[in-house]
Amino acid sequence: MNARLLVALIWFPCAALAQGFAGLGSDAEGFALPKPDKGFDFPADHGAHPDYRIEWWYLTANLTGADGRDYGIQWTLFRSALRPGDPGIKDWSSPQIWMGNAGLTSPGRHFSAQRFARGGIGQAAVTVAPFGAHIDDWHMTANGPGIDSLEVAASSEDFAYRLQLSADGPLVPQGQDGYSVKSADGTASYYYSQPFYLVGGTLTLPDGDVQVTGQAWLDREWSSQPLSDDQTGWDWFSLHLEGGQKLMGFRLRQTDGTHYTSATWIEPDGSPTPYGDGHLSATPLATASVAGREVPVRWRLELPERGLDVEVSALNDGAWMDTVFPYWEGPIMITGTHSGRGYLEMTGYE
Template sequence: MPFKSLLWILSFSLLLVGCDKPEVKPPTVGVLTQTPTDNFEQVTPNNRLHFPKDHGEHPRFKTEWWYLTANLTAENGEQYGVQWTQFRVATGSHDQKGWGTPQVYMAHLVVSGRHGVKYAERFARGGIGQAGVQASPYRIWLDNWTWQSTGDTPFPGVLTFEDGAMAGELSVVNKGELVLHGDKGYSKKHPAEDRASYYFSAPFLQLQGTLVVDGETLKVSGEGWYDREWSSSMLSAEQQGWDWFSIHLDDGSALMAAQIRAKDKKAYSFGSRSWPDGRVIPLNSEEIYLTPISYSTIDGKVLPLKWRIDIPSQEIKLSVGVERKQQWLPFSFPYWEGAISVKGSHNGRGFMELTGY
């Protein structure tokens, strides 16, 4: 970890959790429920996303992230999961340079497979060259974890990383259109309150390259999913976490289904079904049924690791199983994240994320 100062880490954790309410929320959701201050920009339904500009960062908003998951297969048939995420959190909205910049970055890296689950977390202050986002040619980095493209979009690009017992170099090609979730990228997160994010995905990625795990070099290839999201106050005070699924179905379509859980209230669901040619069907809360079937205790957390997904309007009925149970990630943002497989009306593979437990 580049910053090993206990004071710095403690300060960062307090920033994420927030101190304006006596109730302590999980840090995963605490930063997203803070009341916007310092004139941060707000997500509005009348805004439209613009590319390639919106591949870059949005420093006038409180939080954002760049997120990649991949289900990969080695030449010997073994299955591997890869997750890379870079977060940006603003400590204030006033532009400053160098060490005074309000932008703080955090990155997560996870590789899972036969060797177990390898994970790492890094932090950096923006403005000093250690982390950032460059528009042209497109580049996002934190230390030696880098996504590099030759143009002004992320694709085609190459993700390279090295940390302890894991390393990789993966080329990423987009084989479909971008998916703008909700109303052309305006993604509601609450049934009544004005809570939302700007949210888009690239669900149809093809990856190939090498992973190095515990000194063993593996040639891998497979499918990936890329998410981009930013906001200044995405969740309400009553919302406690979310359950999120991204799935490549065997008919060539991609399914995103998620729910945000609220204390003593019905969860708010949202999602989409999309195809590489650009067809997208938004899915609202009344169409999506996410039902936990069984729970497991992992690292002291009771987690729903078997699910049923029912979307009658799409004739989708899926049973969800995880590839590995032991994927609770004890980061500053703690959560469960890992590869899944589905069967039922369709077969497929993907990823699941559980937060706020």
């Protein structure tokens, strides 16, 4: 028996939820469920919510190097509870499992790496005051109260990065005051973002270091069953538009061929306008053959209420995350009624 396989089997329900892979079916029995109108409690909500089955700290950054080229990085920490009821066990028997994914994309190269850790022994954890999230040496650590100023770092055999982030805007609740509905059945998650980070730092590539600057977007989400049984995967967009507006949008693909969409338009001052199912339209325009799959790498995004009609295309078609649960995640360039840069994550393309 391959231990990785063992891990895959076990992680499966959680990864399915976290990434929108097929075959959910797991119920939330025993875990807490998100409720509308609860509101957030900061800084406590920056930390972990072990009563919920899954949770993530998900950072993407669009960067420009001193060499003039575009780069993108991803830093992700997932938490999954194998069983409900976590009395804060401080040894190996803790049911909390952690997974870290890191990616680095340039126009010509793409790197990815993955880490796993058990909860309860200190190899991976999230603290609230001061805020810090880590798995092994990968970390996202606050330089002060809250999460306005962060250091983010990851390293692997062939790449590494260390970035300083500072927010020049407020935290943004997604959906209805942070209650983000994910299907017509009403499955939902708690979801807030910090899309206003300005970034500076260093990427380490096989050919040497590159100084970079740019923008980053942090997503925080936790739930116990965010997808419905009939949802097979998702396409998630985060756009930094020139002019300071931001757009978060996702399309959940359903087995009957229909989609469930959701979007949040964010003004430069951070005030969000949520749009429920049907307002955002995301249409694949072209696919690329990646890791033996056909993955859409050029899209048309339309949000008529905001006069938005743009085409987004991947900086690097081959931004495949070759991890235990593989998916596509990479930087995108925006043209059309608006321009800018952003990130695209696509899961469930088998």
